[in-house]
Amino acid sequence: MRPLDPRLLRAAPAARRPVAALAVVGVLQGLATVATAFALAALVVAAVRGEPLREASLSLAALLALRAGLAWTAERTAARAGARVTAALRTALLRHWLTVPAERRPDPDRGGVLAAQGVAAVEPYAARFLPALVSAAVVPAAALVALLVVDPVSALVVVLTLPLLPAFAALIGMATRDDTARRWASLSALSGHFADVVRGLPTLVGYGRAERQAEVVGEVSRRHRTATMRTLRTAFMSSAALELLASISVAIVAVTVGLRLTHGTVDLGTGLLAILLAPEAYWPVRRVGAAFHDAADGAEAVADVLAAIDGDPAVADGAATGRSGVERSGAGRSGVDVRLEDVTYTYPGAASPVLAGLDLAAGPGLTVLTGPSGCGKTTVLELVAGLRTPDTGSVRAGRTHLVTQRPFLPAGTLREVLRLGSDADDPALWDALRAVGLDGFVAALPAALDTRVGDDGVGLSAGQRARVVLARAMLSDAPVLLLDEPTAHLDPAASALVHDVLARLAERRTVLVVTHRPELVARADRHLTLAARPVEALR
Known part of the structure; x- marks a missing residue:
């Protein structure tokens, strides 16, 4: 956790x-404050x-008006800067995760905490702490120069006492860093455990273990609360220590x-100027200390986000150009060959590979992939996509459109959901809906294509969601x-x-479908069965 990480502005230009x-407004505020001291003394x-x-x-009134205008500008600029930094950093983080393979992405629970609470915590860091840091580098120097010209004796006192503030702030900051790290760990544990409980709630209820999980969630929450209060206690104590030290120095x-x-x-x-200027040499440093505690979560989040973005540059670069053993070709063709040669893949943390020495070939037409649950059928589609x-071997395929077992449906209108990934016009949308048997249902809705659905397709049944994503696949070029159990619901x-x-x-594309439906197997041009060992071509 560094106070200032230049990678932040590189990651979020x-x-x-x-x-x-x-930062400029903050410096101007400090200089205006120094000028106000001269005007007030006069x-x-x-x-x-x-x-x-x-x-x-008149001089004093003009400077006070200028300071009021700068304060208003600082508040407006801070709100805008915080929002832009948060949005830009979240965009950079999500874009990075989309460009790296699944095994390089963080655990979904940790990723959710980082992209939500973590990035949101960056706002006070960018809006308050960074400008305070710039002011602390400029304003004390300006006040000290003014003091040196006006009263060298007072300037000497400030020179001797001012370094104590950043020294104590650094010592306190190290303790704050440890407390903040513990708090983030407890928050991730709470988020992950709660998400696991929610996912497994039907099973827990079925086995009568739901009430026990309430106690466990309560215990994890207690640890998070304790870590949070420890961090707040350190923040209050450190702020009081810095205030006391600055007050003694000014005294x-x-x-x-x-x-x-x-x-005499x-x-x-001269004496009045010295008394008015001395606090301005200490105030920016005290402000940095206070702002750092407010933004400690943001500083920790910035470190984690930048580590996630910069963690594996080779992967990020390779995602755009074709990584080891992965080739993309055939854009614009009516159908292209899909080929996996001697592919081995192991899930992160797994003891043995889910696929070993896999060879698979599929060309234009309908290819179905079957096999027992857990044999790696979904993994094959994700490799092709x-x-x-792969750990070893090569994957060659054209540009793909993947329909997973739980496809993504964003909140928005049906038109927006269907056009995700394409620029189809309304007649094409209706043709796709007609093909999957949803045209009558959509036409009967009060707003038709303008009907809004919730996140993850809330408002549609499981079968309707499955057919909507199939219609979206039809609109893709x-x-x-690639379809994973498209008729499961x-x-x-x-x-x-x-x-x-x-x-x-x-008839015009390469279609690879994972299915357990014998009716679809009977209509396939090729049927591939995936077992514990490589794929065997049965037809």
Whole structure:
């Protein structure tokens, strides 16, 4: 966890301008504060000496108005910068995960925490901490230079005491880093356990173990709460320590100025300027300490996000150009060959490979892949689609469109769901819906294609979701279609309709389908059976 990681702006270039603008505004605020000290001292001295106050009052009023305008600008810019940095970083993270094979992606639970709470925690880091860090590098130096010109003795006191603040802040920051790391670990554990419980809730209820899991979730929540309170306690104590140290340092300046005023070795204007400028040398450093505690989660999240993005540059580069043993070709052709040669694949953490020495060949037409559950049929489709990279061997295929057992349906209108991945017009959408037998259902909806569905197809039945994604596959121009159990949620009549659609698609494309339906096997041009060992061509 570093206070400033330059990789952040490289990973999210859209955030450079708002963050730079926020830093500039912060520096201007500090310089305006120094100028305000001069104006206020001049006004007080003029009042004590009975001199005209007009010029000094106008200068002070103008500087106060400028500071108010800068404060308003800083708030607006901070909100914009935080939102842009968060959006840009989340986009970069998700884009990276989409370009690497599945085995290089994080665990879904950890990935969900990182992309949601983690990236959201970056907002105060970018909007508050980074500008405070820039101000702390510029404003104390400006205040110190002004003090050196006005009162060298006070400047010497500040020079001797100011380094204590960043030194103590660094020591406290190391403790905060450890507490924050523990808190993130507890949050990931809580998120992962809760997600596991939700996924397995039907089974737990069936075996009467649901209530026991409530106790376990409560215990994990207690550990997360304890870690959070420990972090907050450290933040409050460190802020108090920095405030105390800065107050003592300013008091030393005030005491020396007071003694010299008593002995007449310094005039009122100089002494007042020294007392007003000294806090401005310490304030930016105190602000950095306070902002760092507010943004500690964001700093930890930035480190994790950048580690995820930069963790394996070779993989990220290879995703776009064709990785070891993976070739993409045949864009625009009506159908291309799919070939796996001597492919071995092992899931991360598994003791033995799920596929070993696999050879598979499929050309234009309908090819069905069958085999017992767990033998690697879905893995074959993911290898062909480029979602996974084989340990050994080679995979050659054209551009693919994959329909998984749980396909992605975003929240939006039916038109948007169907057009995901294509630019088909409305007549083409209706043709696809007619082919899968959903045209009557959609036409009967009040808004037809403009009907909104929820995330993951909420509002549609399992069979309707299956046919919607099949219609979306028909609209794709990919020469290779991969489908994993496309009729798993359909009745016999709807399954027969889908089988007809697949047979028509196979007339002009390469269609590879994983299925247990003997009706589809009977209509296939090629039937491949996947067992514990390589695929055997039966027809």
